[in-house]
Amino acid sequence: xxxxxxxxxxxxxxxxxxxxxxxxxxxxxxxxxxxxxxxxxxxxxxxxxxxxxxxxxxxxxxxxxxxxxxxxxxxxxxxxxxxxxxxxxxxxxxxxxxxxxxxxxxxxxxxxxxxxxxxxxxxxxxxxxxxxxxxxxxxxxxxxxxxxxxxxxxxxxxxxxxxxxxxxxxxxxxxxxxxxxxxxxxxxxxxxxxxxxxxxxxxxxxxxxxxxxxxxxxxxxxxxxxxxxxxxxxxxxxxxxxxxxxxxxxxxxxxxxxxxxxxxxxxxxxxxxxxxxxxxxxxxxxxxxxxxxxxxxxxxxxxxxxxxxxxxxxxxxxxxxxxxxxxx
Amino acid sequence: xxxxxxxxxxxxxxxxxxxxxxxxxxxxxxxxxxxxxxxxxxxxxxxxxxxxxxxxxxxxxxxxxxxxxxxxxxxxxxxxxxxxxxxxxxxxxxxxxxxxxxxxxxxxxxxxxxxxxxxxxxxxxxxxxxxxxxxxxxxxxxxxxxxxxxxxxxxxxxxxxxxxxxxxxxxxxxxxxxxxxxxxxxxxxxxxxxxxxxxxxxxxxxxxxxxxxxxxxxxxxxxxxxxxxxxxxxxxxxxxxxxxxxxxxxxxxxxxxxxxxxxxxxxxxxxxxxxxxxxxxxxxxxxxxxxxxxxxxxxxxxxxxxxxxxxxxxxxxxxxxxxxxxxxxxxxxxxxxxxxxxxxxxxxxxxxxxxxxxxxxxxxxxxxxxxxxxxxxxxxxxxxxxxxxxxxxxxxxxxxxxxxxxxxxxxxxxxxxxxxxxxxxxxxxxxxxxxxxxxxxxxxxxxxxxxxxxxxxxxxxxxxxxxxxxxxxxxxxxxxxxxxxxxxxxxxxxxxxxxxxxxxxxxxxxxxxxxxxxxxxxxxx
Numbered sequence: 147x148x149x150x151x152x153x154x155x156x157x158x159x160x161x162x163x164x165x166x167x168x169x170x171x172x173x174x175x176x177x178x179x180x181x182x183x184x185x186x187x188x189x190x191x192x193x194x195x196x197x198x199x200x201x202x203x204x205x206x207x208x209x210x211x212x213x214x215x216x217x218x219x220x221x222x223x224x225x226x227x228x229x230x231x232x233x234x235x236x237x238x239x240x241x242x243x244x245x246x247x248x249x250x251x252x253x254x255x256x257x258x259x260x261x262x263x264x265x266x267x268x269x270x271x272x273x274x275x276x277x278x279x280x281x282x283x284x285x286x287x288x289x290x291x292x293x294x295x296x297x298x299x300x301x302x303x304x305x306x307x308x309x310x311x312x313x314x315x316x317x318x319x320x321x322x323x324x325x326x327x328x329x330x331x332x333x334x335x336x337x338x339x340x341x342x343x344x345x346x347x348x349x350x351x352x353x354x355x356x357x358x359x360x361x362x363x364x365x366x367x368x369x370x371x372x373x374x375x376x377x378x379x380x381x382x383x384x385x386x387x388x389x390x391x392x393x394x395x396x397x398x399x400x401x402x403x404x405x406x407x408x409x410x411x412x413x414x415x416x417x418x419x420x421x422x423x424x425x426x427x428x429x430x431x432x433x434x435x436x437x438x439x440x441x442x443x444x445x446x447x448x449x450x451x452x453x454x455x456x457x458x459x460x461x462x463x464x465x466x467x468x469x470x471x472x473x474x
Numbered sequence: 475x476x477x478x479x480x481x482x483x484x485x486x487x488x489x490x491x492x493x494x495x496x497x498x499x500x501x502x503x504x505x506x507x508x509x510x511x512x513x514x515x516x517x518x519x520x521x522x523x524x525x526x527x528x529x530x531x532x533x534x535x536x537x538x539x540x541x542x543x544x545x546x547x548x549x550x551x552x553x554x555x556x557x558x559x560x561x562x563x564x565x566x567x568x569x570x571x572x573x574x575x576x577x578x579x580x581x582x583x584x585x586x587x588x589x590x591x592x593x594x595x596x597x598x599x600x601x602x603x604x605x606x607x608x609x610x611x612x613x614x615x616x617x618x619x620x621x622x623x624x625x626x627x628x629x630x631x632x633x634x635x636x637x638x639x640x641x642x643x644x645x646x647x648x649x650x651x652x653x654x655x656x657x658x659x660x661x662x663x664x665x666x667x668x669x670x671x672x673x674x675x676x677x678x679x680x681x682x683x684x685x686x687x688x689x690x691x692x693x694x695x696x697x698x699x700x701x702x703x704x705x706x707x708x709x710x711x712x713x714x715x716x717x718x719x720x721x722x723x724x725x726x727x728x729x730x731x732x733x734x735x736x737x738x739x740x741x742x743x744x745x746x747x748x749x750x751x752x753x754x755x756x757x758x759x760x761x762x763x764x765x766x767x768x769x770x771x772x773x774x775x776x777x778x779x780x781x782x783x784x785x786x787x788x789x790x791x792x793x794x795x796x797x798x799x800x801x802x803x804x805x806x807x808x809x810x811x812x813x814x815x816x817x818x819x820x821x822x823x824x825x826x827x828x829x830x831x832x833x834x835x836x837x838x839x840x841x842x843x844x845x846x847x848x849x850x851x852x853x854x855x856x857x858x859x860x861x862x863x864x865x866x867x868x869x870x871x872x873x874x875x876x877x878x879x880x881x882x883x884x885x886x887x888x889x890x891x892x893x894x895x896x897x898x899x900x901x902x903x904x905x906x907x908x909x910x911x912x913x914x915x916x917x918x919x920x921x922x923x924x925x926x927x928x929x930x931x932x933x934x935x936x937x938x939x940x941x942x943x944x945x946x947x948x949x950x951x952x953x954x955x956x957x958x959x960x961x962x963x964x965x966x967x968x969x970x971x972x973x974x975x976x977x978x979x980x981x982x983x984x985x986x987x988x989x990x991x992x993x994x995x996x997x998x999x
Contacts (some may be wrong), residue, residue, distance in 0.1 A: 167537070167563075168535070168536055168537050168561075168563060168748070168752060169563075169748060169749070169752045169753035170514075170561065170563040170566050170568050170752060170756075171563050171564050171565075171566040172752065172753040172754070172756075173514055173566065173568075173752075173756045173757055174506050174509075174510065174566060176754065176755070176756060176757035176758070177502075177505070177506055177509060177757050178502045178503075178505075178506055179692060179694060179695075180692075180757055180758070180761065181501075181502050181505055181506075182502050183692060186498070186501050188498075207496070208492070208496055209492045209493045209494040209495070209496050210490045210491065210492050210493060211490070212490065235488075236488055236489070236490040237488065237489045237490065238489075238490050238491075238492055238496070238498075239489070239492075240492060240495070240496055240497075240498060240499045241499040242499070243498060243499045243501055243502060245498055245501070286772075286773055286776045286777060286781055287773060288769060288772075290765050290769070369511070370511070426496075426497065427497070430496060430497045430498050431497040431498070431500050432500075432504070433504075434498060434501060434504060435501060435504035435505050435508055436504070436508070439508065439614075443613075443614050447611070450609075451609050451610055454609045455609060
C-alpha cells in the first residue's frame with residue numbers, strides 16, 4: 147500500500163502542480179510486483195574456441211551449473227566437425243525473482259583447420275530466433291506472452307594472445323555486431339600481466355574501431371547524458387579480462403572463488419586480480435534489462451524492417467514465387 | 475515488454491539452485507528504473523451526463539486543478555474532449571489524458587449517444603494497430619492513447635440504472651475497463667445507497683454487462699481487491715473546496731446541515747476509488763487494456779480484413795502470406811479491370827471506325843453522283859458550244875461569200891479609205907476614235923470617244939432592231955452588252971483592250987434571226 151507521506155509535486159512545465167498526495171508513485175510498486183510474478187527471460191550466447199573456458203565462466207557468472215557440459219550426463223570432450231549450436235535452459239530464482247536463463251553454446255567455432263564461414267550457423271541461429279518472434283507477433287490470435295528466444299547478449303571469448311585481433315575475431319564480430327549485442331572478453335586472462343593486459347586491451351579497442359565493429363554498449367543507443375557517462379566508463383574498460391572458476395579456496399580466513407596455482411591464488415571476485423566482477427555487474431546487475439531492451443527495440447526492429455521490406459519487394463517466402471510473377 | 479510466464483514452469487527448463495548471490499534480483503529495479511525514465515501513460519474516459527460532476531471528481535482525484543469549463547446542455551451530438559496533462563509525483567512522471575463526454579444524455583433522441591464513444595475508443599486502438607503494423611515503427615516512443623479506464627457516472631436516482639446506462643455499458647464492456655461510480659453520492663442516504671448498489675449490480679449481471687473486476691491473483695493485493703469488488707459501484711463525492719474541520723483543512727462540501735468530507739470513508743467511497751484506481755491497480759488496468767481489449771480489437775480487425783492464421787486446409791498461414799495473397803488478388807483484379815477497359819475501348823473504337831467508314835462511303839457516293847452530274851452538264855455544255863461553233867462557222871462562210879460579192883465593187887474604195895484612215899493613226903490626246911464600218915450597209919461612222927463615253931449603239935449602225943449579237947474575238951458574252959431586254963444594244967468599248975492601231979472586232983448582228991450582218995469596228999488610238 148502506498149504510504150500517506152509527503153512529497154508534493156515538482157512543478158515542471160508544462161506539468162500540473164499537485165496540491166497534495168495522490169499516489170501515482172505507487173505504480174512503481176505495482177509494476178515491480180507484476181514483473182516479479184511474470185518472471186524474466188534471458189538468453190546468453192557464448193562464442194569462442196574450445197578450451198577458452200566458456201562453460202566455466204558461465205557457471206561462475208550464474209553460480210550454478212548452467213552450462214551444457216554440466217547438464218549432459220554423458221558429456222565427452224570432443225571437437226565437433228561443424229559448428230552446432232546447442233542451448234540449455236534453466237529456471238533460477240533469487241529473492242523472489244524468477245529467471246529463465248538460456249545458455250547457447252557454439253561448440254566447433256574456430257576449431258577447424260578451415261574456419262571460413264564458421265559464423266554462418268550462428269548468424270542463421272540469431273536470425274531464426276528473430277524470425278520466430280516475428281511470426282508469433284504477426285499471428286491474428288496471439289499468445290498473451292510471446293516466448294522470447296532471441297539472443298540478448300553474445301559473449302565473445304578472445305584468447306589472451308597479447309597481440310591483436312585475429313582475422314576470425316574481426317570477421318565474426320563485424321558480422322554479428324550488426325545483429326546482436328556483442329560483449330567481447332579476454333578469456334583466461336591470468337596469463338597476462340597487468341601491463342600486458344592494458345596494452346592488449348588498448349590494441350583490441352583500436353582494432354575494433356579501425357574495423358568499424360560496434361560492441362555493447364553501443365554509443366548510438368545512449369539515451370541520456372547520465373547513461374552516456376556511465377557507459378563511457380564501461381567502454382573505456384572493455385574488453386574485460388576475466389578468469390573463471392567454480393572452486394573455492396581459503397584466503398585470509400575467507401572462502402573465495404579462485405584458481406590455485408603454484409605462485410598464488412587468483413581470486414576471481416577480486417577486482418585487483420581480474421575483471422570478472424565488472425563483467426558480472428555489467429551483464430547481470432546493471433545492464434541486463436538494457437541488453438534485453440536493445441535487442442527488442444533495436445536489433446529486432448532492424449530485422450523486422452529488413453524482413454518485411456524483403457517480402458514486399460521480392461515476395462520471397464515459401465510458395466509465393468509463382469504467384470508473384472504476374473503481379474509485378 | 476513481454477516475458478514468458480515463468481511461474482508456470484516451462485517444460486524446457488529445469489529449476490536450479492544457486493550457490494551464491496548472483497545479483498539478478500535487481501532486475502525488477504532495472505525495469506522499473508527504465509520505465510521511470512520514460513514516464514508512464516494513463517488515459518481515463520469519463521462518461522456521464524452533463525453536470526454530474528466528472529470534472530470535479532477528476533480534480534479531486536488528482537489533487538489538482540485541470541482547466542475545465544462548464545459545458546452547455548444544448549450540444550446536438552455527443553462529443554469527446556480529450557486533454558493531456560503532465561503530472562509528477564516524487565520521481566514518477568505521469569502523462570495523464572482525461573477524456574470527457576460532452577453532451578452525453580442531453581439530446582432528445584439518445585440513440586446515437588454511445589456510438590461516438592465506441593468510435594473514439596476504436597480509433598485509439600486503430601492508431602495503435604497502425605503503428606504496430608508499420609514497417610518502420612517506434613512502439614517504445616509511441617504515445618499510447620488507448621483508454622485504460624472508463625469511469626461511468628451513474629446518476630444518484632436511488633432507483634435503478636437508466637436504460638441509456640445499460641445500453642452504453644453493454645456496448646463498451648468488451649472494449650474498455652468499466653468502473654461504475656455513483657456520482658453526487660451525498661444526495662443518497664446510507665440505506666438507500668446500499669439498496670441502490672445491490673440493484674445496480676444485479677441489473678448489470680442480469681444484462682450480462684462485464685465491468686472491470688479488480689484482480690485477485692496476486693497475494694499481496696488479492697484481499698483488498700476482493701473486498702473492493704464487493705463494494706462496487708463506488709459512491710463518490712467530489713470537491714475542490716476546502717473546509718476547516720477541527721484544525722485541519724479538508725476537502726469537503728459545506729451544507730447548512732453539515733459538512734460532507736470527501737476523504738472520510740464513512741461519508742463516501744472516494745478514498746477507496748483513489749486507492750483502487752491509482753494506488754493498487756493502475757498497472758493492471760493498463761495491462762488488461764493491452765492484453766485483452768486491444769488484442770480482441772486487433773483480432774476482429776484482422777479477421778475482418780480477411781487475415782487468418784490457418785487457411786481452409788487448416789494449414790498455418792502467416793500474415794505475410796495472406797497479405798501477399800491479397801495483394802496478388804488485388805493486382806490481378808486491377809489487371810482484369812484494365813483488360814476489360816481496354817477491350818471496351820477497342821470495341822468502341824471499332825464501332826466508331828465503322829460509323830466513319832459508312833459516312834465516308836456515303837460521302838463518296840454523293841461526291842460521285844455530283845461528279846456525274848457535273849460531267850453530264852459539262853458534256854451538255856460542250857455539245858452546245860460545238861453546235862454554236864458550227865453555227866459560227868456556217869455564218870462566217872456565209873459572210874465571206876457575201877463579202878466576196880461586195881468586195882468586187884467596193885474593193886478599191888474600201889482599200890483606199892482604209893489606208894487613209896491608217897495614216898491618220900496617231901492620236902495622242904488619249905482619245906479613242908472608233909470607226910464602225912457597216913459592211914452590209916456600206917456605211918462608216920466615226921465616233922470620238924472621250925473618257926467617260928463608252929458606248930456605241932449598234933442599232934444605230936444597222937438602223938434596225940437586232941435580235942442577236944455575237945461579238946468576236948474572244949470570250950465575249952451577251953452580258954457585255956447592255957440593254958438586252960430593251961432591244962437596245964450598246965457596246966461597251968472599255969471592255970476591250972485596244973492596243974494596236976489595227977484592232978478590229980467583228981460584230982455579227984442577227985436581225986430577227988434571218989440574216990447575218992457584219993460590222994467591223996476599228997480602233998484608232
